Amino acid sequence: MDKFDKAVSEKLKKFAEDQVEFTLADRDRVHSGIRQRKRKTQPPRPVFYWTALVAAVSLAIVLSLSFFGDQSQTVGMPVPEEPTGEIYDGSRLHIGVIGDMPAWSFSDVGFRSVTSDELRDNPKQYDAFFISAGYFDELSRNEWTEVFRNVETPVFFLNLDSAPEVFFTDGTDYGEAISEAVGNTVGFVTAGGESGDIEQSWAYGNPTPSTDPNDVPEPVYHAIFHDIEDYMLAYTDCCSLLPLIVYEGTPLTIGVVGGQPDVQNEHVTFRDLTLDNVRAEEFEGLDAVVIMEPALPEAAKPEFAAVYEDSPIPFFFADSETIIYAFLDEQVDYGETLETEPGEYLMGAFNGTTISLGLYNDIKSKETIASAYNRLFKIIETAKETGNFK
Incomplete structure (x- = not known):
């Protein structure tokens, strides 16, 4: 790629990132097209190259205009924020953990090891779910797409090393993601229903080579807890702060x-x-x-x-x-x-x-x-x- 091509490519990428946002249906179509193109090994001819480039610019402009004309747009993944270091001391939180339990313990947060079935069958029994690397591949498969598109309890992926779209996009499994990680830990909650649009999303810190949940810094956890409580107060009904008490005593x-x-x-x-x-x-x-x-x-x-x-x-x-x-x-x-x-x-x-x-x-x-x-x-x-x- 010469300098001119590179400059155009970078400008297109920046324009798309700043101005264009896709719904889940758009992502499915784009990913499907990419997979089909991957199967074609013949290199494009110069005329086709410039035609495709012009088409891409036109598509970006059209999608941008469509985006600004629609006030009910999907919320995209945010720019990662560095944790403030503020200690969480709010309402008692009850978090289901799918995979490895966090190495840290917190006085106002209870962790409970659960199976992935709880995410599908009993999501409202918890204030949030933490998912670690051992389950990234399993939960990115097509049978879980609808679960994530309709999950109304926040889910967080600890030390995720790929884009979170792999969990709510058909046909794109973990390890096949076309986008890189957006943060050390990311989370989202969807609005449910037919659209499956993201209602709110979060990202914390910078991506790291590790996927070990024990490498997630303690301040990231405190930031997550604050955001879980804020979400519960802002978006859920009056029972959302219900203390989840589960009897675990003698039979x-x-x-x-x-x-x-x-x-x-x-x-x-x-x-x-x-x-x-x-x-x-x-x-x-x-x-x-x-x-x-x-x-x-x-x-x-x-x-x-x-x-x-x-x-x-x-x-x-x-x-x-x-x-x-x-x-x-x-x-x-x-x-x-x-x-x-x-x-x-x-x-x-x-x-x-x-x-x-x-x-x-x-x-x-x-x-x-x-x-x-x-x-x-x-x-x-x-x-x-x-x-x-x-």
Whole structure:
């Protein structure tokens, strides 16, 4: 390439980088064209070369005009920023880690090793995901493209040595990327839906030869945590700062009357019961009993009050309309006493004491209910070990 060609090439590259931005669909078409051209080994003729050059300039101008005329443009990958060094001390964050766990530990951040399936099946159980080099190749394959195009939880690639487009572009796997890394660590979150456009993206520090997550500088992590919290506050709903509490204690077996709650925990087994089982005090092998909302009116009948009072295991009442004494006092009927207040979604009685647990911000959702139950499991474990709720 002579000096003139080189100068034109550099100007075109700079113009495209400054003014042109592609949607995911545009990227797919461009990458497909590049792959097809790679298969053609015949060198271009001079006339074709200049024709292609003029066409490229025209295409850049057209795309530029289109870009400025569309106010709902895709957010591209940003210029990497150097971390400020500000220590993160914000809301508690819960991050799923796919691959190697970070070498650093942080007082306000909890890491949990998860499989890649969690990213597809339960992304909202975490505030963000960290992905390390051991999974770059697997997650860049076509079967994951739609997952990344619709991921509404921020994902960060630690020490990524290629462009992040490989994860949300069909037909371009890790190792085949046509663009170089844009930072030491990059992250993005997509808007979901049919477009799969990037809603927000981040990049930190300069690219390095290493892909080892242990080589990510500590200040980069603090910068990531700040950005995760900012995103949660700005873009997600009121439950986004919900503390993710996952019970990981000793195995528990809990009897349930009125249907099992929609809560899964590998350390907890639910066993269906009837009120006849409760009446007969058939509690062998159980650590607690939870009575669900459909069974509450009958469970509040006077005949059960003594069972709850003398029970060797805790009893809990879920989503009750009235306070716990409708169950513990033979003289109080269900629906004829005070209504429950916020903080009384799960009410329990054991060994002469009572306890209640509320929903986060008093919002009833699958996430807030799951959080309440995981706190309940810890209380049951404590009762099992100590004979009381504390």
